[in-house]
């Protein structure tokens with residue numbers, strides 16, 4: 001389906017993009033940082049394939065999943081906040097030194113952003129990544145110039161799937177809900193868009209906790225954003 005079919009033949013006035021797993025394949029850097037942290041704590045490395053499935057709910061949840069060695073860390077019954085705080089500090093330090101080093105842009109991103117920009121769309125990023133990393137990563141990937149607002153996981157007291165980060169970005173861009181689209185790779189983005197009343201395009205190439213994004217309620221699901229053009 002072409003994007004214009006969702007908006008009565010027009011392009012949406014505003015497009016909000018998820019970052020990790022949608023614009024940028026940041027999992028290689030996140031895996032290095034996670035494994036550096038695990039090794040410093042004397043634990044076994046998780047590896048990139050596993051870390052990929054833990055990304056999408058912010059850095060603290062990634063660290064908690066890594067410590068538990070599983071996605072549903074709440075059920076492991078052994079939270080030690082001292083270990084968590086040490087792990088978090090180690091992870092943040094390690095990620096600061098590798099952020100953007102091994103990350104790559106997904107196929108079709110530049111083409112799609114160029115097309116959206118030339119159609120006059122207002123463009124923003126709404127990520128659950130901590131702000132300390134978001135703008136650096138966008139700069140390193142050569143993407144920063146496309147976006148007039150970035151809302152990170154710690155910009156507001158709540159993060160996706162809450163709708164507030166999307167509303168915050170829309171307000172900053174002067175966009176309206178009726179004319180806006182969310183693009184993301186995970187159930188978190190689809191839920192945030194639903195909670196905000198926005199249609200959503202889901203990409204199949206991202207992380208989504210290791211599961212498929214088809215059938216989760218996105219209006220359009222694509223293998224590449226260029227399919228929307």
Ligand SMILES: O=C(O)COP(=O)(O)O
Nearest residue numbers: 020056057058127128129
């Ligand atoms: O969990 C993260 O830090 C990544 O978040 P994003 O997929 O919302 O960009």
Ligand SMILES: [Mg+2]
Nearest residue numbers: 018020021185
């Ligand atoms: Mg994502």
